Amino acid sequence: MNISGIRLTNSPLETSRLGKKFSRYLKPGAVVFLTGGLGSGKTTFVKGIARGLGIKKAVTSSSFILAREYPEKNFCHMDLYRINKKQFMDAGLQEYVSEKGITAIEWSEKIRALWGDFRRNKKYIVNFKILKDNRRKIIYYVPGD
Numbered sequence: 001m002n003i004s005g006i007r008l009t010n011s012p013l014e015t016s017r018l019g020k021k022f023s024r025y026l027k028p029g030a031v032v033f034l035t036g037g038l039g040s041g042k043t044t045f046v047k048g049i050a051r052g053l054g055i056k057k058a059v060t061s062s063s064f065i066l067a068r069e070y071p072e073k074n075f076c077h078m079d080l081y082r083i084n085k086k087q088f089m090d091a092g093l094q095e096y097v098s099e100k101g102i103t104a105i106e107w108s109e110k111i112r113a114l115w116g117d118f119r120r121n122k123k124y125i126v127n128f129k130i131l132k133d134n135r136r137k138i139i140y141y142v143p144g145d
Helices: 012-025 042-053 085-090 108-118
Strands: 005-009 031-036 067-070 075-079 102-106 123-132 135-141
Touching (some): 005 012, 012 042, 012 123, 042 075
Antiparallel strands (some): 123 135
């Protein structure tokens, strides 16, 4: 299945809806690596994924606590904005990535060297670019597609 593509969104609502549609492809063991600048739509997209997975609890940025778990749906949302690769490893955050759950990692470019360590998991890479105002260019692909 090829889900790679480029989408343009014109509002946070559209970005969230795209995340919700994207969630249909995510199966246990999936890791979504989100990259892009500050305010580019990563958290909004993750909120859509969570809604698509059936999570009713509010999803917020996890940048101050690094990882938030939603055990009722085996979903983990990480935000690496404030840490580097060594701190990621020292904190044991790689342990949150499991075959039973779905993990979304914002600012994942900080651990790009580790992406290969998640070999057994299905990987998705989603990049966000701010175009103008609320417009976003979202490029997503599955390595190997």
